[in-house]
Amino acid sequence: MKLWSNIWVWLHRIGLREVPVWFETSESITSEFQTIGKKLKIFRFIPNPFPFYDWIMGFYERVSNREALRGPILERARKIVDVGAGTGYLLSRLVKATRENQEIVAVDLSQQMLDNSESYLSKHYLLTQRTSFRQADCRTLPWEENTFDLYVSSYLFDLLPETELRQALKEMERVLVPDGYAILITMTTELDDIPWISRTFYRLMNEFYCLGYDKGRWNLIWRSLFAGYAPHCRPIALGSYLRDLDNMVMTYTKVSRVSLFPVRIYYVRKSHG
Numbered sequence: 725m726k727l728w729s730n731i732w733v734w735l736h737r738i739g740l741r742e743v744p745v746w747f748e749t750s751e752s753i754t755s756e757f758q759t760i761g762k763k764l765k766i767f768r769f770i771p772n773p774f775p776f777y778d779w780i781m782g783f784y785e786r787v788s789n790r791e792a793l794r795g796p797i798l799e800r801a802r803k804i805v806d807v808g809a810g811t812g813y814l815l816s817r818l819v820k821a822t823r824e825n826q827e828i829v830a831v832d833l834s835q836q837m838l839d840n841s842e843s844y845l846s847k848h849y850l851l852t853q854r855t856s857f858r859q860a861d862c863r864t865l866p867w868e869e870n871t872f873d874l875y876v877s878s879y880l881f882d883l884l885p886e887t888e889l890r891q892a893l894k895e896m897e898r899v900l901v902p903d904g905y906a907i908l909i910t911m912t913t914e915l916d917d918i919p920w921i922s923r924t925f926y927r928l929m930n931e932f933y934c935l936g937y938d939k940g941r942w943n944l945i946w947r948s949l950f951a952g953y954a955p956h957c958r959p960i961a962l963g964s965y966l967r968d969l970d971n972m973v974m975t976y977t978k979v980s981r982v983s984l985f986p987v988r989i990y991y992v993r994k995s996h997g
Contacts, residue, residue, distance in 0.1 A: 739927025
């Protein structure tokens, strides 16, 4: 009886669990970014591995990144912050989608990532004076309250441990102006609002992903290419964390994908409190 009970519980949890992150702090994740070139096993001849990483992982992330920036929210923002700019793809889309009177600040804890983001924009002739770069921690952003009209982040919150995730969300809330918006993209376990066929498939994909991710056990391909480095994001229920904030209201969400795995895009507005 207990065996069947355990099986029943497991079936109901398939694709809905939130596995622990690989690293205890964001600093340790950044350390991995800083040393990724030394850890590559097959492609050691590449002097800068980030374009290669962006080609492998960023290729799959581009569908959701492009989809997230569609709509009127972007048009109204005058001061935009991209937190966790990474290799620079989403930042390049922001530059393309905005006008000369809109300022963009790219933020990352890794200076190496910021340098690569700047190089990415320069390579694609998108580097402008209205775009600046700032090394900073998403948990303690160096700006006053009510600074930004729009906060954008792609695949950042789903790689943070819970304590840091909550700190980063509170900081997002602090730097946004009243009626300012956040556009957040994460891998997701929140699948209730999609058709059951898609929901079943996505839950199975999440479970497959988590089985490889949990406790750092990823498949042999990743271990060979990146010495176990990538990927670090994992499915989470970001909506449950957002609902704990005092002044942030979810106005709309939609489901996208990264490869075969489900992604949710959140559009969140800061109320007047």
